[in-house]
Structures are given as C-alpha cells and as structure tokens.
Amino acid sequence: MEAIARQARREKVAAEAQQWADALVDFGPYNTLLHFKDTKTASLDVTDANGQALTSLLAGRKTRLAALFPAAAAHGPACTRARSLRRRMVELDEEQGIEAGRLALGLLRVDPPPTRGSTPVPALRAPLLLQPLTIQPRTASENDFVLETAGEAEINPVLLYALSRQYGMDGDTEVLADKVSTALEECADPADRIPLAYEILEAVLVRSNLTAELEERIVAGVFSFDRLPMVQDLRGATDLLADHPVIAALAGDREANRALAEDTGPRAPAGADDIPPRSEYLVLDADASQQKAISAALAGSHLVIEGPPGTGKSQTIANLIATFAAQGKRVLFVAEKRAAIEAVTDSLATVDLDGLVFDLHGNKLSRRQIAQQLHDALERAGQQAPPRPADLHTGLAHYRDETLRHIKEFHQPLDPWQVSPHQAITHLMGCPSSHHTRLRLRGSALRHLHGEHHRQIEQDLRTFVAKKGLTVRRGESPWSHTQARTEDELRAVVAGRRPRPAHRHSPERHPPHPCPPGGHRRSAPGRRP
Secondary structure (H helix, E strand, C coil): CHHHHHHHHHHHHHHHHHHHHHHHHCCCCCCCCCECCCCCCCEEECCCCCHHHHHHHHCCCCEEHHHHCCCHHHHHHHHHHHHHHHHHHHHHHHHHCCCCEEEEEEEEEECCCCCCCCCCCCCEEEEEEEEEEEEEECCCCCCCEEEEECCCCEECHHHHHHHHHCCCCCCCHHHHHHHHHHHHHHCCCHHHHHHHHHHHHHHHHHHCCCCEEEEEEEEEEECCCCCHHHHHHHHHCHHHHHHCHHHHHHCCCHHHHHHHHHCCHHHCCCCHHHCCHHHCCCCCCCCHHHHHHHHHHHCCCCCCCCCCCCCCHHHHHHHHHHHHHHCCCCCCCCCCCHHHHHHHHHHHHHCCCHHHCCCCCCCCCCHHHHHHHHHHHHHHHHHCCCCCCHHHHHHHHHHHHHHHHHHHHHCCCECCCCECHHHHHHHHHCCCHHHCCCCCCCHHHHHHCCHHHHHHHHHHHHHHHHCCCCCCCCCCCCCCCCCCCCHHHHHHHHCCCCCCCCCCCCCCCCCCCCCCCCCCCCCCCCCCC
C-alpha cells in the first residue's frame, strides 16, 4: 500500500510540475521566441545587408553597422533600430541579468494542428536558430554601432518545447537538439546553417503530420529564454519534488497536506519579548510583525510573506540571512530582478555584512570573479576578532525589561477610576478644543473624583435641571428668593421645600439686594443687572 501511495503521489506531482513548466514558458502572443513580429524598437533585419559584411558578422567578427548598410538612406533607419534594440538589451541585462540579444537565423512558420479542444492553438512564426549578439555604440553620438556574434548558434529550445507540448511533435526534443548542434558544428559555411537545421527539423515535423515553411531571414532582436532551465528542472526532478512535503501539498496530494497540518503544532514561533538577546541576531530594525516572520522561519515553519512596496520585506530577508548565517546555516536567495537582490545586499553592506553573500546573479560571472569572491570572504573572516557580547547582552536585557515594565504600567488600569494612562491620554486627545479648561485638580480632590463620584454628580445635575434649577425668574422656580447657604438648605430646595431664611449673616456686612416685584430676572448677556 505504501508503494502504491508513493507512486500515486509521484504521478500527481509530475503532472502538476508539467503544468508549472508550461506556465513558465508562456505560449502567449507576446513571446518573441514563438511569435516574432518586426518592430522598430526591438528588431533589426540584416537579411539584405551587404553580403561581405554579413558573412563577417556570421563568422563572429566585429562588424560596423555602416558596413552592413553603406547607403545613407538605409543606414539612418538601421541606426534608429539598433539604438532602440540596444537600450532594451541593456535594460534586461541591468535589471534581470539577462543577455537577451540574439541573432535569429531563419523564421519557421508552423500551421496549427487540427484540434477539437476549446482552446485553439495559434500558428507559430518562431526563430529557427539563435546566436548571441552584442551591440555597442561606436561613437558617443551613437550614429554608428558595432555588432558582434558570440558563441555558437543553437536551435530555438522554446520552439522545440512548444512543438512537443502544443503541436504534438513526436520524439525526444533533447535528442533532436543534440542532432542539430552536431550538424551545425560540422557545417563550415555559416550561410548553410539555416537550411541544414531546417532539413533536420522538417523531417521530424513531417512524421508528426505537421506542415512548416521557412523564411530565410536574419534578424537581430530580443529573445529571452532565461526560464527554460527552470522548466527543465521541473521536468527532470520529479522524484526530488515528490519527496518534499510542501511541493507535494502544492500539487494537491492529500497525504502531504495532512502531514503538514499535523506538523504545525510544535513549531509555534517565539515572541519577540521571549527571545534572549544572546539568541537574537537582528542586524536591522524590525517591528513585531517582521520579528514574528523571522521567528517562524527559525522555528522551521513553511511560510509566505506578502506585502506592498516599502513594508520591509528586503529588510526582513537581510535579517533572516544574518540570523541563519550566525547559526551556521546556508540560505539561497533568488529574485527575478537584480534590483531586488541589491536591496538586500546593500542592507547587509550597511552593517558590514556584505561578505556573507556569494553573488551569482547574472550570467557574466567568470571563474576569476567567483574565486575572487571566495578569497575576499575567507580573508575577511580570518581577520575579524571574535566578539565578546556578554556585557552588551546584559545591558540589552536590562533596558528591554525596563521598557516592558513601562509599557505594562502605561496600560495598567489605576484605582480608583480603573482607567489606564493610555486610555486617559487617548480620550483627552479626542476631545474638541471647546471642551478644554484651565481647571486643574490635584491630590485628594483628584483621588476623590472616581467613577462613582462622577456618576453621582451627573445624576445630581440632571435632578437640578429637572427641578428648573436654571429657571430663576418671576418666582416660578423654588430657587427664587432663596438664601440657601448650606448643603441641608440646598437639599430642602431640591426636595421642593422652602428653607427658612438664614439669619446668621449680619445685614451690616451683607446688605440685602433690592429685588423687583416678581422675583429675580436673568440678566441679558453683556448687560449689567
């Protein structure tokens, strides 16, 4: 049973890996390796160029654009196309480390096979052979360029993949590619390479009931098949992929999903405040969410971190690299664009840890450069003195404890109100300016104004208003003519009884104020009574 389950898992992963590989190839209309279109900014047709200069270019010698197009009427448009094409090549090289400049030798038209499926298969117009090409300006004003082919021509690997996957071409594509390469190596005349490769491929297409037509053209353009190695890895590493629980789970294997779900329990990440300073290797600032992600990775969890630009993903990666390196572990960091890698390496360089990184991005690295990186890293490691962080760790632990205690006290509800300083400050910040007052309460008065006292005052004010305490005119209020001076007398008024006049104040010291008939009147605003 176990062997049957393992085989079923392998087949499921293999089928899903094939779908992932197809998605990497991109069979859409914008892939120039399958659907080539002549454009002013990404192509330069040299089919009808000067024959001697074209032979020199195909032989791998540096050739001036002026030699390919000696006539002024043809040289001007050719310069415009070469300039735009070179800019696109430089952009891909700097951003992604891809040398995408190629000389397409022959364009192959393939009619789509008859299909009954819901998705029609488009016709192909793809480069047959590809040869690396460089374009360099000859002058500062870029009014002339130097073209040079480098390396050997090879059959378009993406074309073979599409013919096999979409068009049903029979046979092993790798065997076919090797056969074409051998024939090209034995071909002495560069002009004979296009028909030779077409003859070999056409024989395979005929056996597969496919029809094709060759355009004997030579076009410089941007052709990038940098993802093809990943496609080959996906197709050739089925056993390795099936043995990994995460890959198997992504492929839809139920047993792998169940195993991952059971494996999440004991790997709970440690909290940021629970990690002792001697075990923390953050070299850049990190907030709580970033520290949680780092702790989860250290705990062995499988995770995906998502976030918009500027949220600190590169910073978190740099912290992860430093932490894993401190623990003696290796980290593989890959990115599609060079800028993403530089964001991390530059962050490590700011803390003098760029020596941790062995940079393999791009395809221009020579053996000398690789050896130099290794030499510099080893030399630097041997010169650094071992750290003595004991006192630093003790100080960090002390200050962190003080900070945590401050935070706890700031959020701790206090007697007698059961309100924390944080709640009080937050409430005061939300009060409008019209509610501000210069009244300040301190000491016993402040402690006396707890929540129960506040509620009692509020109830008393409501009762005062209900008893027409704010209406002091024409004798309609029980407060008219009252001379209440004590709490008991005030309570009597609230209860609806008129208190006896108070006689404890001498009339000499407190002469009575004259009262007009009908009781007291409320003074108009801004006018003396």
